[in-house]
Amino acid sequence: MAHTSTTPTNPLSPPPTDVYKELMAPRKRILFDPSLETFRLSRSKIDLGLKCERCFYLDRRLGIGQPSSPPFSLNSAVDELLKREFDICREAQKPHPLMKEIGLDAVPFKHKDMEEWRDALRRGITYALPKTNLVITGGIDDVWINPKGELYIVDYKATSKNGEVSLDAEWQIAYKRQVEIYQWLFKQNGFNVNDTAFFVYCNGDKDRPSFDARLDFSIKVLPYEGKTTWIEPALRHLHEVLSSPHMPEANTLCEHCQYRAKAAAVERWAPTNEIA
Numbered sequence: 001m002a003h004t005s006t007t008p009t010n011p012l013s014p015p016p017t018d019v020y021k022e023l024m025a026p027r028k029r030i031l032f033d034p035s036l037e038t039f040r041l042s043r044s045k046i047d048l049g050l051k052c053e054r055c056f057y058l059d060r061r062l063g064i065g066q067p068s069s070p071p072f073s074l075n076s077a078v079d080e081l082l083k084r085e086f087d088i089c090r091e092a093q094k095p096h097p098l099m100k101e102i103g104l105d106a107v108p109f110k111h112k113d114m115e116e117w118r119d120a121l122r123r124g125i126t127y128a129l130p131k132t133n134l135v136i137t138g139g140i141d142d143v144w145i146n147p148k149g150e151l152y153i154v155d156y157k158a159t160s161k162n163g164e165v166s167l168d169a170e171w172q173i174a175y176k177r178q179v180e181i182y183q184w185l186f187k188q189n190g191f192n193v194n195d196t197a198f199f200v201y202c203n204g205d206k207d208r209p210s211f212d213a214r215l216d217f218s219i220k221v222l223p224y225e226g227k228t229t230w231i232e233p234a235l236r237h238l239h240e241v242l243s244s245p246h247m248p249e250a251n252t253l254c255e256h257c258q259y260r261a262k263a264a265a266v267e268r269w270a271p272t273n274e275i276a
Helices: 017-024 043-051 053-060 073-092 097-101 114-118 170-188 231-243 255-269
Strands: 039-042 125-128 134-138 142-145 151-159 196-204 217-225
Touching: 039 043, 043 053, 043 134, 043 170, 043 231, 053 231, 053 255, 073 142, 073 151, 073 196, 097 217, 125 170, 134 170, 134 231, 151 170, 170 196, 170 231
Parallel strands: 039 134, 151 196
Antiparallel strands: 125 134, 142 151, 196 217
């Protein structure tokens, strides 16, 4: 039986305008356009741009996002419970025991916009980057304040690993950039921000003899000295990337770019109806 011959199209070439519009029709989010008056760019999307400019362009300019991962529900539960715990101290303006444990003279920062700052999806803390249409946004976990009026940016993390938690892993650069962007945002909003940020790191104990419907955590507060001088130049570069009519080259270090390139090569030379 003869195979039906087809001439595969180049999957890396842009689709015709009518096809592209049809593909993007179900997507309701606002995509970047240089003509927009403002465009919100979140901390997580900035991190995407730092990892891979091509994936960033596909996501923010063309609406083609990376495959989503399952929600980290347990981590979210830990975050929510920590927020409630620190909010009790915030209302009383008393230091949390974890602050006393590390000898930090501070209390949770009490501010009318705290809940707004925590709401990354609808608001967060924002700053309009001058001479661009970008509004940078971030949703914080917590902020502490010392007697000098200096703010400490605080981020909650949850994991379960053997040994002590630390910030030494190469992949944790994303955590460090995260708090640095938050520090920068608060500075741009006129707050006096201490260079030291803190990670409240919760480590699930796997050494219990049985589960018993209970998970215990050891908690460690890790200080980190943030550096924010890189942020504005990086944001202006990412604005240039988005404003360009040309898509950036594929990143050979990006696993998503590698996957797309390999899949496209197979699809180009071995269409489905020709595979035995």
